[in-house]
Amino acid sequence: MNLHDIIISEIATVAKEQGKTLNPLSDDMALAACGLDSLGFAILVANLEDKLGFDPFATAEDVRYPQTLGDLVRFYHDAVPA
Amino acid sequence: MRQATAAPVPRMSLRQHVAGAAHGAQLFAAAGRIDLGTAAHSSWLTGADAGPDATVLLRTRDQHDFALALLELDGRAGRLIICPPDLTAAQAAAVMAQHGVTHVFDDATMEGLTPVDGVRRLALRALPQQADVTAPACDTQWLMFTSGTSGPPKLVAHSFAGLTGAITPLAGADAVVWGTFYDVRRYGGLQMLLRALTGGGSMVLSQTGEPVAAFIARLREAGVTHLAGTPSHWRQALMCPDLTTLKPRYLRLSGEIVDQSVLDALRGAFPGVMIGHAFASTEAGVAFEVNDGLAGFPAAWLDMPGKVEMRVRHGTLHLRSGRTASAYAGGGGALHDDDGFVDTGDLVQQRGDRVYFAGRASGIINVGGAKVAPEEVEAVINGVAQVHQSRVHARRNPMTGSLVAAEIVALPGCDEAALRAEILQACRAALPAYKVPVSLTFVAALPMSAGGKLERRHA
Numbered sequence: 001m002n003l004h005d006i007i008i009s010e011i012a013t014v015a016k017e018q019g020k021t022l023n024p025l026s027d028d029m030a031l032a033a034c035g036l037d038s039l040g041f042a043i044l045v046a047n048l049e050d051k052l053g054f055d056p057f058a059t060a061e062d063v064r065y066p067q068t069l070g071d072l073v074r075f076y077h078d079a080v081p082a
Numbered sequence: 083m084r085q086a087t088a089a090p091v092p093r094m095s096l097r098q099h100v101a102g103a104a105h106g107a108q109l110f111a112a113a114g115r116i117d118l119g120t121a122a123h124s125s126w127l128t129g130a131d132a133g134p135d136a137t138v139l140l141r142t143r144d145q146h147d148f149a150l151a152l153l154e155l156d157g158r159a160g161r162l163i164i165c166p167p168d169l170t171a172a173q174a175a176a177v178m179a180q181h182g183v184t185h186v187f188d189d190a191t192m193e194g195l196t197p198v199d200g201v202r203r204l205a206l207r208a209l210p211q212q213a214d215v216t217a218p219a220c221d222t223q224w225l226m227f228t229s230g231t232s233g234p235p236k237l238v239a240h241s242f243a244g245l246t247g248a249i250t251p252l253a254g255a256d257a258v259v260w261g262t263f264y265d266v267r268r269y270g271g272l273q274m275l276l277r278a279l280t281g282g283g284s285m286v287l288s289q290t291g292e293p294v295a296a297f298i299a300r301l302r303e304a305g306v307t308h309l310a311g312t313p314s315h316w317r318q319a320l321m322c323p324d325l326t327t328l329k330p331r332y333l334r335l336s337g338e339i340v341d342q343s344v345l346d347a348l349r350g351a352f353p354g355v356m357i358g359h360a361f362a363s364t365e366a367g368v369a370f371e372v373n374d375g376l377a378g379f380p381a382a383w384l385d386m387p388g389k390v391e392m393r394v395r396h397g398t399l400h401l402r403s404g405r406t407a408s409a410y411a412g413g414g415g416a417l418h419d420d421d422g423f424v425d426t427g428d429l430v431q432q433r434g435d436r437v438y439f440a441g442r443a444s445g446i447i448n449v450g451g452a453k454v455a456p457e458e459v460e461a462v463i464n465g466v467a468q469v470h471q472s473r474v475h476a477r478r479n480p481m482t483g484s485l486v487a488a489e490i491v492a493l494p495g496c497d498e499a500a501l502r503a504e505i506l507q508a509c510r511a512a513l514p515a516y517k518v519p520v521s522l523t524f525v526a527a528l529p530m531s532a533g534g535k536l537e538r539r540h541a
Contacts, residue, residue, distance in 0.1 A: 018515055031321050032295045038318040038450055039516050042481035046520045057480030065320040065347060 003080070004073050006051065011036065014044050027070035034069065054081055093242060095157030095218040096279055103282040105257035110304040111146035112289040118153065118279075132159045132185045132204060134220035141165040141174055141188040145266050145287045149275060150206055151187050156242070157218025159185070163225045163237065166267050167290055168514060173235060181225070181237065226269055246276050258283035261301045263311035263319070265290070270337045270362065270451070274310050283308070298324050310334040313344045314450035314482045320344075326351050336360040337451040338483045339439045342377040349375060361439075369401050369426075378438040391423075398443050399426045441476065445538040449516040450482035456538070459486060459519065462512045466505050468496040473528050475539050477521060488519040491528055498524050 001009070008025060015022040015035055022035045036044065049055040056079030066072040100107045100118045107118040132138055136159045142148045148164075155162055163181060165174060177183070178198060187204040197203075224240045260278035264271030266287060278285040286304045288297050298319065301309065309330045311319065316335060319325050333348055333355055340359040348357050358373040369390050372379050384392050390403040400423040429440040447454040456474035463472040470491040477487035492501055502522055509518040529537040 017510075030295070030323060032293065032318075038294075038314060038481060041318070041321075042314075042450070042479045042485055043520050045481055046477065046479055046485055050521065055480065058478075064350070065317065067321050067323045 003052075003077055007048065007069075007073055007076065010044055010047050010051065014040050014047065018043070025069055027068065027073070029069050030067060031069060031072060032067075048076070052076070052080075054079060091157065091218040091221045093218065093221065094280075095216070096153050096276075097156070098217065099280045099282070100153060105282065105284070107279060107282065108259075108284040108304075109146065109149055110259075110284065110286040110300060111144075112287075112292060112300070113146065115304075116146075116150075131202075134158075134160045136184045137161040137163065137182055138185040138187060138204065139163045139165065139174065139178055139183045140267075141169065141186065142267075143167070143189050143290070145289065147189050147206060148267055149285070149287065151204070152275075153279075154206075155187075156222050157216075157220065159222055160220055161223045161225060161239075164227070164267055164272065166227055167265060169227065169235070177235075177237065224272075226272070242276075245273065246280055256307070257305075258308055259286065259304055259306050260284065261286040261304070261306040261309045263288055263297070263309075263315035264337070264451070268451075270310075270312070273362065278308075294318050295322050295324060298322055298328065302328055306330055308332045308334070310336070312337040312451040312483075313340050314338060316344055316348060317481055320347050320351060330355055333357045334360060336362055338448050339441075340377055343480075345375055345377060369403065376436070378436045381432050381435050381437050384437065393423065394430055394432075394437075395423075395425070397429050399428045399430045399437075399439075400424065401426055445475065447474075447476040447484050447486055449484055449486065452516050454486055454517045459488065459509065459513065459517055462509050463488060463490065463505055463519075466501070466508050468493050468501050469505065471528055471536075473536055473539070474519065482516075485520040486517060487521045487523070489523050489525045489528060491526070492524055 011025065011034065012022060014020075018036070018040050020035045020037070020040060023029070023033060025034060031041070045055060045057060056075050059079055066075045094102075103119060109116045109118055132155060138155055138159045138161070140148060140151055140155075140162060142151070142165075152162070161181075163177060163183065165177075169177075175198075178186070178201065183198075183201060185202045185204050221241060221243075224242065224245060225237045226240060227235045228238045258278070258281060260274060260283050262271055262274040262285070264274060266272055266275040275285055277283075284304070286301055286306055302324070306328060307330055309328070309332070311334075313335055316333075330352065333352060335344070335348075335357075336359060345357060345359070356373065357375060358371050359377075360371045361369045361379070369392065370379060370383065384394060386392075390401060393400050402421065402423045427443050427446075429443050430437050431440050432438075442448070445456045447456065454474075459474040460472045463469055463474070470493050472491070473489045475487055475489070476484040479485045488505075490501075490505065492498060505522060506518065
């Protein structure tokens with residue numbers, strides 16, 4: 001699975017666990033509109049860290065928060081350890 | 083302690099503050115806007131006998147009704163017990179019995195409280211005419227819940243002076259509209275509400291479960307000038323493109339450890355806007371505000387004389403000030419040591435000329451401003467058959483500061499995958515979502531201290 005699909009699949013898993021209804025996802029969708037709340041995003045980042053082995057929020061030099069799903073995927077993509 | 087009724091009270095009531103607001107104090111709620119000073123929207127509590135001898139339990143679903151009830155009861159009722167939204171009916175009933183509650187204010191949607199003989203119910207009603215604005219009959223005492231360790235929640239008693247002591251009058255003649263991501267029924271949020279109303283400002287209240295984007299739209303509509311939240315609130319807001327359409331003059335962070343990255347992100351989003359972070363605790367009151375844009379606080383502030391004195395003992399920050407809560411209510415023990423200092427329970431570390439916060443000595447986990455006692459989660463996990471022992475600790479998280487994580491010692495020969503699912507199911511059934519462990523690790527054994535206690539680990 002590529003990074004994009006892993007992130008989408010984890011979003012779906014967290015939404016299901018948290019009993020949230022997920023809106024149809026697209027890359028230009030605002031993250032705030034996808035259906036996860038603050039706790040949901042926190043769990044998403046933790047689960048992705050377990051799965052991928054890194055947390056770009058902890059390592060990024062300049063923390064500019066991703067605002068769309070596409071931003072989030074790029075944010076993770078740019079942080080993949082070389 | 084009941085309040086004396088005869089002596090004049092040397093302060094204004096909340097209603098007096100609101101009536102005297104130069105720009106007209108308003109409350110912006112999801113349901114609409116209320117002019118707090120005018121007749122048309124004035125409210126009154128039925129059961130107006132809630133006087134200086136009354137102890138009123140305030141338990142509402144809606145922050146807006148809560149704020150209106152506060153306006154009515156401050157300076158009239160002797161004691162107000164302020165319930166956070168997640169207090170269970172059983173916990174509320176225990177508090178009612180333990181603290182001699184005489185009146186209950188709860189909105190109609192709250193269920194689960196069994197009527198108690200002799201306890202009267204208050205309700206909000208619209209009044210046909212302007213409510214009287216009178217001086218306070220008593221210096222209402224405010225009782226708030228603190229996150230204890232395991233067991234029933236503790237109440238901490240505050241005076242109005244203590245709650246508003248760190249509030250400096252707002253400079254300038256422009257109208258001030260405060261907004262807060264906090265719930266005003268918790269300590270940080272109540273501080274904000276009192277700051278707004280005693281300063282002659284207006285307030286935009288959030289609503290439980292309201293999407294951040296919708297709240298930001300309401301903040302924009304209300305023309306918010308001062309906006310407050312926890313670092314977790316701000317991180318979430320920074321993910322909303324609309325955040326930067328707001329034109330605030332002041333941003334404030336408190337309630338969690340403030341790191342440099344969230345301060346830098348806010349400065350990037352709001353160039354030139356004043357950004358401050360404050361340290362406060364339910365027990366110790368507001369201690370200080372830091373406005374230099376840097377995380378932590380200057381080490382030079384330690385061991386200095388002043389209104390708020392700070393020192394570090396055994397790795398935790400101790401405070402002495404007139405604003406510290408006087409005591410746990412109902413004989414929960416003294417808060418102060420012999421010198422009058424209060425242990426905040428916050429671990430601190432000095433690096434260079436700066437002091438940084440490093441978590442809670444008790445192991446209490448702060449998930450986006452909501453507190454989780456490890457013992458409470460361990461009790462649920464330990465209740466699962468096949469679990470021998472567990473230890474719950476904080477796992478660092480960039481969104482909420484921390485999440486809950488657990489280590490499990492399983493009985494020999496069990497199926498770990500099945501046990502993992504069973505533990506999560508038990509936690510989800512018994513605990514709110516933020517207390518459910520996000521990760522479970524199986525370990526062979528857990529370290530014990532010389533005294534035979536589970537050794538806590540600090541993040």
